[in-house]
Amino acid sequence: MIGQPASKIKKLPMNKQLGQALLYQMMLIRRFEEKSAEMYTKEKIRGFLHLYIGEEAVATGVMHALKPEDNVLCTYREHGQALARGVDPGAIMAEMYGKQEGCSRGRGGSMHLFDVSKKFFGGNAIVGSHLPLAVGLALADKKMERKQITCCFFGEGAAAEGEFHEAMNLASLWEVPVLFVCENNQYAMGTALRYSHANIDLEKKAPGYGISSATVDGMDLLAVMKAAQDASKQVRKTGKPFFLVCNTYRFRAHSMFDAELYREKSEVEDWKKRDPIAQFVKYLKKHELLSDKEMKIMAQRIEEEVQKAVDFAEAGTWEPFEDLLKFVYSENS
Amino acid sequence: MNDNGTIITLTYREAIKQAIRDALNRDEKVFLMGEDVGRYGGAFAVSKGLLKEFGPDRIMDVPLSESGFVGAGIGAALGGMRPIVEIMTVNFSLLAFDQIANNAATLLHMSGGQLNVPVVIRMNSGTGRQLAAQHSHSWEPLFAHIPGLKVLSVGTHEDARAMLLTALTDPDPVIIFEYTSMLNIEQEISSEVQPVDIRRAKVRKEGQDISIITYGPGVYKTLEAATELSEAGIDAEVLDLRVLRPLDEKTIMASVAKTHRALIVEEAWQSVSISSEVSARITEKCFYELDAPVQRLCGIEVPMPYPKHLEDASIPQKDQIVAIVKKILQHEGV
Ligand SMILES: Cc1ncc(C[n+]2csc(CCOP(=O)(O)OP(=O)(O)O)c2C)c(N)n1
Numbered sequence: 142m143i144g145q146p147a148s149k150i151k152k153l154p155m156n157k158q159l160g161q162a163l164l165y166q167m168m169l170i171r172r173f174e175e176k177s178a179e180m181y182t183k184e185k186i187r188g189f190l191h192l193y194i195g196e197e198a199v200a201t202g203v204m205h206a207l208k209p210e211d212n213v214l215c216t217y218r219e220h221g222q223a224l225a226r227g228v229d230p231g232a233i234m235a236e237m238y239g240k241q242e243g244c245s246r247g248r249g250g251s252m253h254l255f256d257v258s259k260k261f262f263g264g265n266a267i268v269g270s271h272l273p274l275a276v277g278l279a280l281a282d283k284k285m286e287r288k289q290i291t292c293c294f295f296g297e298g299a300a301a302e303g304e305f306h307e308a309m310n311l312a313s314l315w316e317v318p319v320l321f322v323c324e325n326n327q328y329a330m331g332t333a334l335r336y337s338h339a340n341i342d343l344e345k346k347a348p349g350y351g352i353s354s355a356t357v358d359g360m361d362l363l364a365v366m367k368a369a370q371d372a373s374k375q376v377r378k379t380g381k382p383f384f385l386v387c388n389t390y391r392f393r394a395h396s397m398f399d400a401e402l403y404r405e406k407s408e409v410e411d412w413k414k415r416d417p418i419a420q421f422v423k424y425l426k427k428h429e430l431l432s433d434k435e436m437k438i439m440a441q442r443i444e445e446e447v448q449k450a451v452d453f454a455e456a457g458t459w460e461p462f463e464d465l466l467k468f469v470y471s472e473n474s
Numbered sequence: 475m476n477d478n479g480t481i482i483t484l485t486y487r488e489a490i491k492q493a494i495r496d497a498l499n500r501d502e503k504v505f506l507m508g509e510d511v512g513r514y515g516g517a518f519a520v521s522k523g524l525l526k527e528f529g530p531d532r533i534m535d536v537p538l539s540e541s542g543f544v545g546a547g548i549g550a551a552l553g554g555m556r557p558i559v560e561i562m563t564v565n566f567s568l569l570a571f572d573q574i575a576n577n578a579a580t581l582l583h584m585s586g587g588q589l590n591v592p593v594v595i596r597m598n599s600g601t602g603r604q605l606a607a608q609h610s611h612s613w614e615p616l617f618a619h620i621p622g623l624k625v626l627s628v629g630t631h632e633d634a635r636a637m638l639l640t641a642l643t644d645p646d647p648v649i650i651f652e653y654t655s656m657l658n659i660e661q662e663i664s665s666e667v668q669p670v671d672i673r674r675a676k677v678r679k680e681g682q683d684i685s686i687i688t689y690g691p692g693v694y695k696t697l698e699a700a701t702e703l704s705e706a707g708i709d710a711e712v713l714d715l716r717v718l719r720p721l722d723e724k725t726i727m728a729s730v731a732k733t734h735r736a737l738i739v740e741e742a743w744q745s746v747s748i749s750s751e752v753s754a755r756i757t758e759k760c761f762y763e764l765d766a767p768v769q770r771l772c773g774i775e776v777p778m779p780y781p782k783h784l785e786d787a788s789i790p791q792k793d794q795i796v797a798i799v800k801k802i803l804q805h806e807g808v
Contacts, residue, residue, distance in 0.1 A: 187604040187780075187782065188604035188605045188609075189605060239781030239782065247781050248606070248780055248784075249606055249607070249780055250604065250606045250780035252606060252608070252609075253606055253607070253608075253780070266609055267565065267566065267568075267569075268538050268566075269538070270608075298538045299538060301537035302538050302540075303541050303542065303569075304569075329537070329538055330510045330514050330517065331510045331513045331514025331515070331535075332509070332510055332513065332514065332535055332537065332538075333513075336513070336535055336537070337538065399514075400519075402513065402514065402515050402522075459783055460781065460784065462783070462787055465779070465784055465787055465788065466774070466775075466776055468776075469775070469777070
């Protein structure tokens with residue numbers, strides 16, 4: 142069974158080293174996002190900025206189940222996935238600054254992080270637009286008899302788009318190995334799940350296309366890891382798609398322009414009680430896999446790593462005007 | 475300015491909101507539908523407060539499903555309603571392009587005149603906010619290409635206040651482009667709502683030396699350039715196209731016949747653009763009036779880069795307008 146709460150998972154390979162590495166990952170994402178918000182108010186980062194705070198367990202848990210050769214595609218809310226995939230934090234921050242040392246040479250900004258060396262095929266800012274691309278990448282792998290799978294992250298809002306439904310049908314029809322990960326953070330901008338979907342049990346969308354599916358508590362890292370491991374294993378074994386719904390919550394506004402008129406503060410506070418990082422810290426401490434001192438050292442290391450990323454971005458350079466027409470056609474890139 | 479009205483100051487955003495409110499008050503069949511128009515308060519706060527005022531039946535939040543809800547808006551118009559369909563930004567209209575081009579624009583013709591489609595589709599367009607290559611393009615030319623559509627561009631506060639109201643009296647599909655970068659700009663207008671003729675371009679500043687033809691965010695930018703030019707002794711006329719389809723040739727040609735020179739300014743990419751069409755028509759219709767070749771200042775043909783300096787370099791700037799005009803007039807100091 143997929144998607145059981147952590148308490149019911151009998152034998153999870155969790156040791157001190159792995160546990161602390163995962164915690165580091167989640168805390169790095171959180172701190173990086175806080176710093177990004179700060180740099181946005183300082184106008185170092187411009188355009189749209191969508192933070193992942195509250196949803197860290199999803200990217201961390203799912204990415205853990207992936208192999209380096211697997212493809213990853215994301216939305217505009219993708220800093221967390223990029224970090225969890227191992228994209229260099231400095232290159233991400235520099236990208237958000239618009240510097241040419243950024244992972245997309247400064248051309249993309251926050252919503253378009255790319256690092257093909259990490260098989261990270263970008264943040265896409267058109268909702269639902271990357272789902273068909275994921276199917277195509279998986280189709281190419283199938284045709285070329287490569288063993289990797291493709292993992293595609295998207296929000297529950299995207300699941301109302303036609304492109305979602307077309308992609309699901311195609312993936313199933315062509316039997317291609319895509320792990321669809323729906324991050325249900327309850328809102329598409331200000332539109333609550335119940336106002337976007339006639340059937341709010343998102344998992345049920347999959348069987349209609351002949352796709353297996355599961356739902357997991359996306360605030361529980363261990364549960365996400367287990368669910369993603371099981372799901373990815375199944376995709377690898379069968380070569381067929383799988384639809385995994387992770388129920389989660391964004392603690393912050395949709396973007397930096399959102400007055401949050403559509404939800405109660407108390408609702409946000411309730412979800413914060415299920416903070417994925419706090420929960421995992423509790424788990425590690427309970428099993429004596431983490432001491433206060435280690436936690437403190439970890440926080441310090443993260444602070445340094447984030448500061449290093451900022452320094453790297455600050456030290457970065459602007460692309461010269463003469464290069465403006467670069468990357469329009471391959472010949473000139 | 476209408477004598478009856480007092481002068482009020484309001485933002486472009488507020489002007490649009492007041493137009494929507496008027497439309498809802500005037501006709502029970504009018505309703506607003508779009509992503510986050512209600513509970514969120516509108517992606518750009520244009521419809522903020524309207525849900526409370528009019529309720530969820532008339533301020534209808536829709537799921538992310540552009541092809542679906544735009545198609546449904548077209549259907550509702552066929553069924554006798556008067557929908558104002560809001561597409562959050564023009565970038566997402568590409569997902570609904572099929573509905574607009576293949577249904578809204580064609581049903582009258584395909585049905586041999588039996589069905590008209592009185593739908594108004596509003597969307598935000600424009601550049602300048604560092605939103606990169608999927609959120610910054612000016613797709614107006616794409617829509618202006620299509621017979622059956624009427625395509626409007628809201629370049630001033632007066633038009634923001636009243637264009638929608640005229641559009642809602644039109645029997646055919648009207649596409650209205652509004653501009654995110656203008657939402658916070660304040661202007662003085664008459665409190666008396668001035669009807670907008672949506673068949674006519676409008677001279678925003680009269681002049682003798684050159685016609686600067688533009689639309690949308692180009693209007694205020696060009697007016698600023700014209701002020702600077704007048705300090706240099708150049709009297710530029712500023713013509714706001716306002717309706718991008720069908721083009722108001724009469725007003726364009728009258729202006730060019732007066733000034734004998736034309737510069738067309740637009741943010742969209744130059745190739746196959748509104749300026750391509752205007753330029754061609756001027757050449758066809760009043761070639762012998764011209765004292766200089768028609769010139770164009772358009773967006774650079776690159777998907778929009780994120781960094782500010784490259785974005786600025788990709789779209790027409792006031793200083794460039796001034797420089798080109800001086801060059802066309804072979805003014806000293808260029
Ligand atoms: C096709 C399209 N329509 C609308 C938008 C504007 N928009 C950006 S994010 C968003 C909400 C998406 O919600 P969801 O898919 O649940 O992801 P989340 O932002 O919650 O992570 C909307 C409406 C867009 N970018 N693309």
